[in-house]
Amino acid sequence: MPSTVFDIPTWVNPKVAPDRHVQIAKALYSVPGDLIGQRLSARVDAQTVKLYFRGELIKVHPRIAAGRRQTDPADLPSELTAYAMRDLNTLQRRAESHGTHIGIYTAAVLEHPLPWTKMRQVYRLLGLVRRHGADIVDDACRRSLDAEVVDVGVIDRMLARGATGQQLTLLPPPAPSRFVRSATDFAVRRPS
Template sequence: TTVRVADGTPGKECQVDFARLGLIYDPVQGRRRVAHALIFTAVYSRHMFIWLTFSQTLEAVIAGCEAAWRFFGGVFGVLVPDNLSPVIASADAVNPTFTTGWLDYAQHAGFATDPARVRSPKDKPRVERMVQYVRGNFFAGEDFADLADAQVRAEAWCRSTAGLRLHGTTAARPAEVFAEQEAGRLLAPPERPYDVPIFKQVKVHKDFHVEVGKALYSVPGAYIGRHLLARADGALVKLFDGGRLVKTHPRQSAGGRSTDRADLPEHRAAYAMRDIDALIRAAHRAGLNVGIYAERHFDDSLPWTRMRQVYRLLGLVRRYGAGPVEAACGKALELDVLSVSKISSMLAAGTEHVPIPPPRPAAAGAGRFARDPAEFNPARRAHLTLLGSAEAPERSS
């Protein structure tokens, strides 16, 4: 036996189903492709909307829903879809599991989902009866330029032919019943269009980053080695651990990186971020001369190439203390010697406090190795050369 189910409250329920139509030209691929119709049917008024697509992905279903809300002027409180793979992750007659993407969109739009059971077309009879009607009355025998042309004509067909027909069961025109009794009861459409996100399971690597859409995003070190759920839309990337929000980053293009300094170990953050100012501040905390010495090292066209020298200088502060390094840097600055290796040698020898000897005064007479200016005279050099040649036989004898 068959029991007819009541239509329910006006503006409350809408049944949804995919239907295979036929071939439509796709200018992107330059060939004819199979087109599908996502059919929305208001349960109370039987007013309907068709969304045409070449695919049955989550993006296609959400795009159809967004177009339906614009067509109807609002959102139905309950959607009754078939067991579409973008919507249902695990089918069950009592407790079905929805995909993460569909749950996210349903929360955004504000409707509930009551899916039909597997192989139970009577759970959504209003939309099931419309499949053959769409195929025979709208699509059959028509010639469409492309999918966009077919979509424009489909919406016009829904408003006029399908919307103004005299329905066999209700004995009324669906568009008129919808306008009179359902349109004012729909939920308000979302204020902003839905940006379809990417959902992905990601692993936190040893470098404190995860990869989403070929871009890197930092995560606190406590999550290294764990798997998180990433939600990435056009603006933000959100990382969740068991439903709890862990981190939020601005979306980066492929090849980009977003790193929060707070996620990295403090002793490695400056090097990873090439934060020269942080190293200079650390050097100044050890002493004035140490800070000036670090600044002198960074006075270069490629300052980050000098970071290892300053890191070594700060290491000497931790090893010998700030006082000895301050004295050694002061002596090196006085002599204008810019070498951390020299600072290390002074500290190892304990000579950082030995005063610098004053320069020796120049000798009053000629120096030991001073040369006679006449030796630079070309004629004098030639004479000495000849003289040496003449004396050579005597020396050899």
């Protein structure tokens, strides 16, 4: 006689979410391939989760506790792996490939106690490279580093003003309002 109780598996039919995961027993498991929106068959026992698509075994995961996520980096497409796995080194190399100053600027942005919280700013900077070109963004990063300003919003504004050919012009000061008192109205009067 066996010393352990027979583990009776259960079968469920989860749907693959846009993040390429399925939810089984309140836990998330990654799915290989481009199966977003498809229904899978999943065999769940105490030790493993086996995922099937159209009768073919496509993935085996170890069973995890509810509320946890099991993501295999090989299941994600290469363009999403760096973002999903918060791979800062790949992101840094991608920025450096566009220009020296873009790489230095990216390193300055990611120089933070919690660098993955700054990843969106780096993705915004890489979006500016796609939109305006690497040479223009590299020059803007150089000028920003010279001024010791590390803010992707400043780079975006610099490129927006330069891309349209607009030059910054100084406007004359607005006329004083009749409701605002002048500084002479607040002058201290000394007794004579």
